[in-house]
Amino acid sequence: MAVLSKIRQRSILLIGVIGFCLLAFVIGDVIQSGGFRQSTRNVGSVNGVDISAQDFLQKVSMAEKNSQGMSNTQASNGVWEQEVKQILLDAEFEKIGLKIGKEQMINVIKQNPNFAQDPRFLNAAGQFDVNKFNEFVASIKSSQPDQWNNWLAYEKQLQQMATEQMYYTMIKAGLVTTKSDGKFAYERENDKVNFDYVAVPYTTINDDEVKVSDSEILDYVKKNPKKYKSENSREIEYVFFENKPSKEDEDEMKKTIEGLLSGRVVYNDKTGTNDTLPGFKGAKNVEEFVNANSDIKYDSSYVAKKDLPLENQEQLFNLSTGEVFGPYIHNGYYCLSKMMGRKGGATAKASHILLSYAGKMPGITRTKEEAKAKAEELLKQAQANPSSFAMLAMTNTDDPGSKQTGGMYDNIQPGQMVKTFNDFVFNNPVGKIGMVETEYGFHVIKVDDKYDAVRLATIAQKIEPSEATADAIYVKATKLEAEAADKDFDKVAKEMGLTVVPAMNVKATDESLPGLQNQRQIVLWAFGKDTKEGAVKKFDNLEGHIIAKLKGKNETGLISLEEAKQTVLPILRNQKKAEKIKAKMQGATLEAVSQKSGAAVNVASNVTIDNPSIPNIGQEPKVVGTAFGLGNGKTSKLIEGQMAVFMIRTKDVVKAPALPNYATYTAKIKTQTQGASSYRVIAALKAAAKIEDNRAALQ
Structure with a gap:
């Protein structure tokens, strides 16, 4: 006191x-x-144009709200890419003087179904009326300032989209595909070459017979900077201590839940006597019993057999009313389940074809009469051949949610669909095909299946580590952190019987590591200005403990040495192996080289430029290209291929017969070229731009 x-x-x-x-x-x-500092106001810049941090964060927040399940990092990356693209395109628009005029904006608005089908903007003939639309906009401006500001923002978005579309259209128009291009594509695909060859694979020399130094790898990367360009990155390695229960914890949990099967005696403080409490099977109020003893609350819904735990599906579905099954393990829980009831046809599977009409769904122009006539036609086809229903749905339905599944919806609950649809499905037998009308249009429906369902009362207790187990895991993680601070990380981990996981090429905007999701705090630590190479730190979360080491920093603008070893090391190793192999492949003819090297003379037949594959070896474009260019009966010099060193002798080149025209090939190339043009334009603009990304400093 x-x-x-x-x-x-x-x-x-x-x-x-x-x-x-x-x-x-x-x-x-x-x-x-x-x-x-002033710099905190900007999140980065593109060619000197700053990106406001405040605006950027607002857009990220909006993206998270509008996209369910999107993480903050995913939203940040998406908004960043959009901001960079916008600045680059705006600069291009300004250079060429590209703008959208009033007439063009009206055309954009007229093409939007949300405006084109709005009754407020239609004249007596049902056509979009520009004057009505302008009157509506004017009324908003004069009387509704908030909506007017929203409209201006939306109009700006439409203008940007239309300008981008015009820009891409102009680029596509400038991409010319000639008849010669079409002819060349045809020949690449259909001209064939036959040749003999001797090949000595690189695998005939062991990797340890050739040495490639780290400096050689780095020199190769520096000589090819465009090919091996990279953002600043970090190399991390970590050990994960999962916070999971021991065998003893599982056994103890099993005893606890088994104790709920039978009655038990407890002392009653109020009466001073011992009371006998019933077990799960004899409990009078099952819902109350479950909620008092389970980590998952009582669920009164009926469940189809296919939705029960697979390992115990038969036992659970075939229980008698009042019978208890368990304990069993499901999704990390020890469970007991009691049969409460059974219902026939509780859920259903059905397929449908929706024929909508104007005014019901955006973009639909057919009349109600036309939709009904089309639905009746499809109904007859489906009734005549029920097995064709899925294909009819995929090619005719207006429901985007089921188009790719052949119109099918599974596990339909009573009341889930609109009333007439629901009534047809649950009031008709399996196999019935019919038509109903709903607020969305006309539906041709096929009842595919109905499922009996059961209602189970389930007690589920999470299998978690005991306090002693959790403490032991924590002590082990702390020991690694302490010892690895001034000793070799890999060696200490190995002595403790632990697995070290590498994480190479980690970017500042990443949020996960290989094998571990949602590790943004580790990435931020690795990029922190006070975190030095070799630093070790422990990170705790609900799943366990992570001991991370910052193994290296890469701020050169090129990929790191460890990453380069994955791609560059095989290239340099094969180059050195090629020199050794060439020394064995002596001779001016295939037969002489075959005798010296011990490799057989083989035949490659009907090989094309488009598919330069050599049997039993693989893709060898350099070798096949040489074969086409040699001339009949000519022998090549030694060729360093992808998989081996070759010498070839061309037998003949079989030219494909000429076509009357090559329009099909020309059109194919044009479509491919134009289809990739917008992506290539943005990639080229980004490659030529000076982009500063300071997002990591905001997080």
């Missing part, structure tokens, strides 16, 4: 001290992180 009295007497002093410390902490953090 005396201590409490002294604390009360000095409470004002304590509050003052705490407040001063908090203020000092905040100010110190601001100073340390470079706060109050």
Whole structure:
């Protein structure tokens, strides 16, 4: 009591001290992180054009809200790409003087179903009326300032989209595909070459017979900077200590849940007597019993057999009313299930073809009469040949949600669909095909199946590590962190019987590591200005503990050495193997080289430029290209291919017969070229731009 009295007497002093410390902490953090600086207003720049941090973060927040399940990092990356693209395109528009005029904007609006089919903007003939639309916009401007601002923002988006479309259209128009291009494509696909060859694979020399140094790999990367360009990155390695229960924990949990099967005696404080409580099977109020003993609350819904746990599906579905099954394990829980009831035809599977009409769905122009006539036609086809229903749905339905599944919806619950649809499905037998009308249009429906369902009362208790197990895992993780701080990380982990997982080429905007999702805090630590190479740190989460080591920093603008080893090392190794192999392949003819090297003379037949594959070896474009260019009966020099060193002798080149025209091939190339043009334009603009990305500093 005396201590409490002294604390009360000095409470004002304590509050003052705490407040001063908090203020000092905040100010110190601001100073340390470079706060109050002008640069924090921008998240980056593109060719000198700044991207406002405030606007950027607002757009990221909006993207997260509008896209369910999207993480903050995913939203940030998406908005960043859009901002970069917008700045690059705006600069291009300004260079060429590309703008959208009023007439063009009206055409864009007229093509939008949301406006083109709005009754407020239609004349007596049902056509879009520009004057009505302009009157509507004018009324918003004069009387509804909030909606007017929203309209201006939307109009700006439409204008940007239309300008982009015009820009891409102009680019596509400038991409010319000639008849010669079509002819060349035809010849690449159909001209064939036959040749003999001797090949000595690189695998005939062991990797340890040739040495490739790290400096050679880095030199190769530096000589090919465009091919091996990279953002700043980090190399991390980590050990994950999963916070999982031990065998003893599982056994203890099993005993606990088994104890719920039979009745038990408990002491009643109120009466001073021992009460006998019934077990799960004899419980009078099953819902109350489940909620008192389960980590998952009581669920009264009926479940089809196919939706029960697969391992125990038969036992659970075939229980008698009141019978209990378990304990069994499902999704990390020990479970007991009691049969509460059974219902026939509780859920259903059905397929449908929706024929909508104008005014019911955007983009639909057919009349109600036309939709009904089309639905009746499809109904007859489906009734005549029920097996064709899926194909009829895929090619005719207006329902985008089921188009790719042949119109099928599975596990339909009563009341889930609109009333007439619901009534048809649940009031008709399996196999019945008919037609109903709903608020969306006309539906041709086929009842595919109906499922009996059961209602189970399930007690589910999460199998979790005990406090002792969790403590042991924590101690082991802490030991690795402490010992690896001044010793070799890999060696210490190996001595402890642990697996070290590498994470190469980690970018500042990444949020996950290989094998581990949602590890943004580790990425931020790795890119922190105070985190030095070799630093080790422990990160705790609900799943366990991660001991991470920052193995390396790469700020060269090129891929790291470790990453380069994955792609460059095989190239340089094969080059050195080629020199050794060439020394064995002596001779001016295939037969001489075959005798010297011990490799047989083989035949490659009907090989094309488009598919330069050599039997039993693989794709060898350099070798096949040489064969086409040699001339009949000519022998090549030694060729360093993808998989081996070759010498070839061309037998003959079989030219494909000329076509009357090559329009099909010309059109194919044109479609491919134009289809990829917008992506290539943005990629080229980004490659030529100076882009500064400072997003990591905001997080």
